[in-house]
Amino acid sequence: METLKQQLNSLIAASLSKVTGIADSNANVITASKPEFGDYQANGIMACAKQLKVNPRELAGKVVAELELAEHRLVARYEIAGPGFINIHLDAGSLLKRANAILAKPSQLVPKTELPQSIVVDYSSPNLAKEMHVGHLRGTIIGDSLVRVLGRLGHNIVRQNHVGDWGTQFGMLIAHMQEITTEHSDLPQQLADLEEFYKAAKQHFDADEQFAVTARNSVVKLQGGDPDYLAIWERFIEESLRHCEAVYAKLNVTLTRDDLDAESRYNSELGNIVNELSEQGLLTESAGALCVFLPEFVGKDDEPLPVIIQKSDGGYLYSTTDLAAIKFRSSQLKADRSLYVVDARQSLHFQQVFAVARAAGLASDQLSLEHIAYGTMMGKDGRPFKTRSGDAAKLVELLDESVRRAFALVSDKSPDLDETLRQEIAEKVGIAAVKYADLSKNRTSDYVFDWSSMLSFEGNTAPYLMYAYARIKSILRKQPGTPVNLHIACTTEPEERELLVKVLQLPEIVSAVAKDCYPNQLCNYLYELAGSFMRFYEACPILKSEQRLKDSRLALSLLTAEALQQGLYLLGIDTLEQM
Numbered sequence: 001m002e003t004l005k006q007q008l009n010s011l012i013a014a015s016l017s018k019v020t021g022i023a024d025s026n027a028n029v030i031t032a033s034k035p036e037f038g039d040y041q042a043n044g045i046m047a048c049a050k051q052l053k054v055n056p057r058e059l060a061g062k063v064v065a066e067l068e069l070a071e072h073r074l075v076a077r078y079e080i081a082g083p084g085f086i087n088i089h090l091d092a093g094s095l096l097k098r099a100n101a102i103l104a105k106p107s108q109l110v111p112k113t114e115l116p117q118s119i120v121v122d123y124s125s126p127n128l129a130k131e132m133h134v135g136h137l138r139g140t141i142i143g144d145s146l147v148r149v150l151g152r153l154g155h156n157i158v159r160q161n162h163v164g165d166w167g168t169q170f171g172m173l174i175a176h177m178q179e180i181t182t183e184h185s186d187l188p189q190q191l192a193d194l195e196e197f198y199k200a201a202k203q204h205f206d207a208d209e210q211f212a213v214t215a216r217n218s219v220v221k222l223q224g225g226d227p228d229y230l231a232i233w234e235r236f237i238e239e240s241l242r243h244c245e246a247v248y249a250k251l252n253v254t255l256t257r258d259d260l261d262a263e264s265r266y267n268s269e270l271g272n273i274v275n276e277l278s279e280q281g282l283l284t285e286s287a288g289a290l291c292v293f294l295p296e297f298v299g300k301d302d303e304p305l306p307v308i309i310q311k312s313d314g315g316y317l318y319s320t321t322d323l324a325a326i327k328f329r330s331s332q333l334k335a336d337r338s339l340y341v342v343d344a345r346q347s348l349h350f351q352q353v354f355a356v357a358r359a360a361g362l363a364s365d366q367l368s369l370e371h372i373a374y375g376t377m378m379g380k381d382g383r384p385f386k387t388r389s390g391d392a393a394k395l396v397e398l399l400d401e402s403v404r405r406a407f408a409l410v411s412d413k414s415p416d417l418d419e420t421l422r423q424e425i426a427e428k429v430g431i432a433a434v435k436y437a438d439l440s441k442n443r444t445s446d447y448v449f450d451w452s453s454m455l456s457f458e459g460n461t462a463p464y465l466m467y468a469y470a471r472i473k474s475i476l477r478k479q480p481g482t483p484v485n486l487h488i489a490c491t492t493e494p495e496e497r498e499l500l501v502k503v504l505q506l507p508e509i510v511s512a513v514a515k516d517c518y519p520n521q522l523c524n525y526l527y528e529l530a531g532s533f534m535r536f537y538e539a540c541p542i543l544k545s546e547q548r549l550k551d552s553r554l555a556l557s558l559l560t561a562e563a564l565q566q567g568l569y570l571l572g573i574d575t576l577e578q579m
């Protein structure tokens, strides 16, 4: 089933083409900005009129006349407005028909795309030398929401967790591990807190020149493939991955071991990348290093900016690995899109890597490379969020704190629920609050992390939406033996109609998120949907109405609950039947 917007776009574009003779004209249908303007408005007439140098209002008049001839039941009436917009009022009967078809088969609420693509989503991707900290929150949950949205539309998704497991820090960590293992046997205990372990190794490295030399040799041994060094490194990586997986489980994030795309995977490919670039004549030697200079990248004073591919000591860089990964995603995974959900501070890195990959033909022309950039999570002091001691806060601890706070909140709101149930609710609400607060912000901006606003039952928050869902479910429970034959029969009150149209718009929003990768659009929609339901609930008695009206309104409530649940699921948030 096409979305309402898609249907209107094709309908109006056809008439527009017929009237103007312009083959594929764009009707540019958008959701109406005000209820007075109807349900949707077509803005594409003006552009055509301009192209043909005709009066836009007159053209709009001809298009409407043409539309009125065409046989269709979707639209009740058209209205020409302003300089040449067409306001569209949908037909209530066709809305009901659509809604009832979905009620009969709720999976139709968000229909699958007719053009499924292969889409790689590179997200989370922490550096394994340390534990995941709050800086990894955004990429992990934005990426996971995009994966859910794209997957729901029927695209073929390949998750890639491009963890950092191969840098110079691992030499230091391995050397430190070796020392501990020879001196005493409490390695597992020491590794229980990776943050402390890293700090101890670093202190040792800074203070002891002899150790620093050993550490540097260890990287060379590791990267050269020495089996003893590889074995101890694997032990560390295994431990670090377990830490990540504990965080993923808490966050209800869909990444698994199978999604790993570690930097080390590309180690044996890096030499080939250098050769390919060299064959293409793209490499220049600069101070002993092999670099690519592209005309579009210039630094201060118009100095050309290099992309370093291989250092003078033979070492490779982050960019080299990313080039190898692009080649893999293009030629092996045959991706149509490759999304990189990574901090905005890596923008230049991705611009450069994408440009080099294109220049060298490592990415096929059909592959769209997209950096899905996100801003920084700030503390109340306006600086990147830190613990009191000034360290980057561990993600696990932040999530645990949120659950503790949610428990207090739930206990306050529903003191009568038994403690185990309150604890279960708190676990869902606490995690959802952190995720939703992040997802509801425009991803490209920085935002201030604030416990009190995210854990509030008022405003655009997870608790508010989860509560709205639970409340609808409790209304439905009050209707013993909910009729199986649920059917929405009328849109008597304006609030009823408004809610119905809103519910049917979920698939349009999901498509928009799939295209532009801004999950906050879905959050805003769900918040508006919950608001529409509250207005409907105030204006339209449900349980006290006569049977036909009551059944219809119960059915509309059920459909709303369905949209809230599916929408929240796409954000990675599970609903609760009771709160």
Ligand code: ARG
Binding pocket: 122, 125, 126, 127, 162, 163, 164, 322, 325, 340, 342
């Ligand atoms: N591990 C990197 C970091 O912590 C992020 C990797 C992102 N993905 C990529 N293909 N570069 O900064």
